[in-house]
Amino acid sequence: MSSAATTAAAVTTSTLASGRSQDRDLRSLAFLGALWFSLFFGVAVLFALIVDTAISGAPRFDSALFTQYTQTFDPERAEALAATGRDPKDLSAAYTGFRSGIVGSIILMITTALLAIPLGVSAAVYLEEFASKTSRFSKVVEVNLQNLAAVPAVIYGMLAATLMAVVGVQRGIAIGGAVALALLILPVVIITTREALRSVPDEIRQGSLALGATVWQTTWRQTLPSAVPGISTGTILGLSRAIGEAAPLVMIGFGAINFAPEFPFVTSKIEAFPLEIFNAASDSKEVVQQAASAGIIVLLAMILGMNAVAIIIRNKFQRSW
Amino acid sequence: MTALTQPGPPSGAGPAPVLTARPRPGEAVIKACLMTAAAASVLVTAGILFAVVEPALEFFSRVPAGEFFTSDTDSPYAVYPLIVGTLLTTAIALTVAVPIGLGAAMYLSEYASKRARKWLKPTVELLAGVPSVVYGFFGVFFVIPVVLQGWLGLGISAYNPLGGGLVLGVMIIPTVASLAEDSLSAVPLALRQGSLAMGANRMQTTLRVVFPAALSGIAASAVLGISRAVGETMIVLMVCGSIKNMSLNPGEGHETMTGTIARTALGESPVESTEYKYLFAVALLLFAITFVMNMVSIAIVRRFRQAY
């Protein structure tokens, strides 16, 4: 036995069964703690945000929040108006609601989805299933998409505003906002759809093509159906982002609206929920700020709900081939 | 060359099947539609350029460039103070987002089990889904008055880039974490095994082998974070203030590039006014900055992908 081995043997008995793992020494634990902190810092902030906002919005979790339009009358003076036969609850800022914003955001979301999903999925299908990966066109589109994904949301608003001016439609109508939001989430939809398509194994495509199916038949009947969970996950996440966006809508001239949009909704003036919250948060009356807090909780519930649905779809339905 | 000397096997005879190309008009139309959709994304970029460049040029034809590229806060069109505001906010946001995003990425890629990752990752990503109006509200009514002025007792203004940068940083944590995690996970398992087999612990393996190997991807994630931070609007509009300010003190109010754009747009200046055109000059600069940042990030990612 060599000397090296002897030393090793001696060392062995002393350190092998130290009873403490070196993964559990002080520095490792501190490091792990830092990683945990990083992981949960953001979530903790989100939690603080929700709790703080929920507490300030607590007095306003009522149905008026959904059923009433914006109301500005000072609560005390609204009471005084009861004498004239009007119900103060329909005037008082203490009962202000987000009806127009919620309705508007739903219209916006549906219109956005109708614009962005077909366009985005088609583009993704072309890039994944039809275009040659090495073609110049694909490369240009690829880089272009990455860039579009990083373009600030306000700039999409400016683009949509210009488009609307060119077409000559009124500012502040639903379609303008939907165009801005659809453009905003288009890269997200395309990128996630491509990922979903890419995760469908080539064997499935080859199996279909070898039977004499065309590329489109293969895509439509095999690849796309298999990619649906992935596509819906990406689309829902994209839409949940769109529903919370305010900046591009500011550029479109979305303002305060206290009436129901008329059919067909796309050409009607509407208000968006996040912008209405922004306005309420800017109001100097405390009761309105409470309503803004309550509105934020509602908006967050909508968005977190959509995220949860997306995650569940991804984790449950996405086939791992 | 080959030993093909034997008589051939019975070769196929019989009715020759029709193999000539059948026209498939439906297929062609569909393909054309799909291609148009793909090309539309390029049109969007062209549209952005058209929508932004034309009014920006109009602006420069009315206002000398010297009144735009100046640090003179008396010039209504000075852009340098806006850049200072944007820089301060971005720097603070990155100070939050890069270490925390990287930490989260390291946990997810090096420590979390596959099952845990499936739920933890979307949880972290939730932060990017929270509307920026909500972050702005939180910044104005909680972070600045309660945390910064209250708990920390800082004598700062009610609107400032310090608070704005902090909430913005939280918002871009997932952006940084996501790309950083991709690049950490791309480090081959063999390197980790090599390190662990030598008796290194997990922390050493993570910090000394995996981290350096993924460094370029992590750099790319930070650059992407910059372009996100520079482009964010509602948070800076609500939290950072509105003074054209060349001071580097993040506790004072500062106007930023996106802040100017949104504030002026909220003011509904008529479309033909110089003030309105000014927005597009700022937007053009903003677009250029995010474009360059993004290209840098793509270039870095390309390089590191080639490494393995």
Next chain:
Amino acid sequence: GDSSAEEDGSGAGAGDLDTSVTGEVAVDGSSTVYPMTTAAQELMTLDGSPIQVSVGQSGTGGGFEVFCAGETDISNASRPIKDDEEVPVCEENGVEYTELQVAVDALTVVVHPDLAVDCLTVDELIALFGPKSKAENWQDINPEFPDQEITGFIPGADSGTYDYMAADVVADESETLRNDFESSEDDNVLVNGVSGTPGAVGFFGYTYFEENADKLKALEIDSGDGCVAPSAETAQDGSYTPLARPLFIYVSNKSYTEKPAVAEFVDYYVANLETVATGAGFIALNETDYAATKDALAGIGG
């Protein structure tokens, strides 16, 4: 769209409203007047009118810009239209209008509640907000004031409130104020800024102060006859000078005559002026001023 307000002039309310009139009304302008016009709209909707009124708040100046471009029917204003800059634009575009005073306001100068300053003279106001002011510390204004850094939160340059302070109070020929203060069209940003920053000062409409009286301290103003606090009474009786000011709506004559919805809304607004003003927290007009407003309204149709 014939209104009975002209005939009986009593401003009785719901009974005068013709709920069969439909249409859209576009309003923009002063953020000071915004709550009042919105209140009028809400009251009218509550009384059964299906008219769709959209109200913007881009500031008096911003409002006039779109109003004179013919894009809105009504412009809220916290100062009169400017003869030199805005009137020519309206004329050029053929927009004829009628000015209707709807309320009085006491422009209120507020400070952080902990600041030991209670009253300012007009000269001190100029030293504080004037375009040439370089005052960084309250002691630069008056050595008796506390040693405290000044942070300012003032309305944006598009606002009538800014214009009023610049042109009618500070009265510098540039008609501007200093540019190193935070500025916003959004008055709540100012409320929050002043209440949240030690040593801060700002100014805005009386309504905003009244709603936040617990967080802010309003300064008295000394225009030579001693310190006067802003209030409904001092504004109405004229003792709160030079900061008491009229609030207006400007109505496009063409819209009024051609769009029944606009006429219906304006008539309703004026008929219910006192309810609307007090409901939204404004200082109502005294009898003489109200009569003048009704006369002006009657003049549009004729």
Next chain:
Amino acid sequence: METFHLNVYYGGFHAVHDINLTFGKNEITALIGPSGCGKSTVLRCLNRMNDLVPGARVEGEISYHGQNIYAKGVDPIAVRQHIGMVFQKPNPFPKSIYDNIAYGPRVIGMKVDNMDDLVEEALRGAALWDEVKDKLKQSAYGLSGGQQQRLCIARTIATKPDVILMDEPCSALDPIATSKVEDLMLQLRDDYTIIVVTHNMQQAARVSDRTAFFTAKPDETTGNRTGLLVEFDRTKRLFSNPADQRTEDYISGRFG
């Protein structure tokens, strides 16, 4: 079916060199050879599946019923309808067993009187009917690997092709499943021309009528290994009495 001077390139890489082969009607032809010698490449050329590989280029001629399938104006889709293919890994579609079979006839627009009959016929043809007849509506993913592979064969014969190409159809299967698929191949020989790539010499010996042995020769300068055909003969003769030393080395296990 014949190939004349078939050369295939992947980008600049010369994958197979000058292959001349004649596949017998209603015979099973086996392609054997070490890994990377281009067996799959040749097979994929035979129904133009190689068109789908980016950068692949084919030179030479492949004649099918006297027509060059690489001629201008030939529709690769039509080619694939006549020349079916079965892959190494069973690749059923994520659909029911029934729909897996019905898919092919539907997409190629085959005139079908009764789809149920066609499905039954194809499944019987693939010796799978008895095993699955009670669960036609269930997902194909519930079948075992061997059943899945036979389902893929059934799917292929449902479109009534003429030639069936198989690329190592048993390499992902266990011995029992393998023998079932081999039995099926022998049975199909009566109606179809079958060309099969295999790594398993015993299999080639067991099922094929003729065998083509390929090898790969490294280029002296670049080191790129280009596949070429060494020997093509009746299977019995090739295994018992190979003409080429390399063939003998390979089948005796001395090399590869």
Next chain:
Amino acid sequence: METFHLNVYYGGFHAVHDINLTFGKNEITALIGPSGCGKSTVLRCLNRMNDLVPGARVEGEISYHGQNIYAKGVDPIAVRQHIGMVFQKPNPFPKSIYDNIAYGPRVIGMKVDNMDDLVEEALRGAALWDEVKDKLKQSAYGLSGGQQQRLCIARTIATKPDVILMDEPCSALDPIATSKVEDLMLQLRDDYTIIVVTHNMQQAARVSDRTAFFTAKPDETTGNRTGLLVEFDRTKRLFSNPADQRTEDYISGRFG
């Protein structure tokens, strides 16, 4: 170093069954057997690298200097500091050659008087010094595959372990590099106990003192293949005169 009744499970799958082996000090022991019989699994257990495989479970005992390395309180990291490992594919760190060597001593907190000397010693020990002494600061990725593998060996011996485990250390190398690594193994035998997994029977015969032959037996009901030890003996004896028929079949190439 010995194993007693070693059983390894991956989740519910029984990968190796009841292995009893004694590795001789300053000897080279080769583990051979067909693919999937659990050679790598056994090797990974010897320095507790299997702890890193999710779902892996080890039963039985592995005694190292009289201590059971799977006993409670034993730090797997400490175990790995004494029992080094070299992998199939060279896996140098993306650092300089120097830093690759210095990494181990640094992370385990070894007291080092002069790191330069230690690096030279390790590189000399791995017969690599002359080839790289002029480019110590250059990236290890610039080396050839064989050099990289010897660098990995150098990296391992820099931490002065006692036992070195090697999992098919030459399977990714060309013949010349292989022979260099084999020479190195023989040279290292003087100072280290070496356990090597190899697919190459010639290699086992050339370098090892003892050989353990494993095979995999399918379970009758589930068909899962569980690895077991067939024969363990002096290499010469095992190759010239195997006691078990399965060993003979394997080494004569008749099976596997």
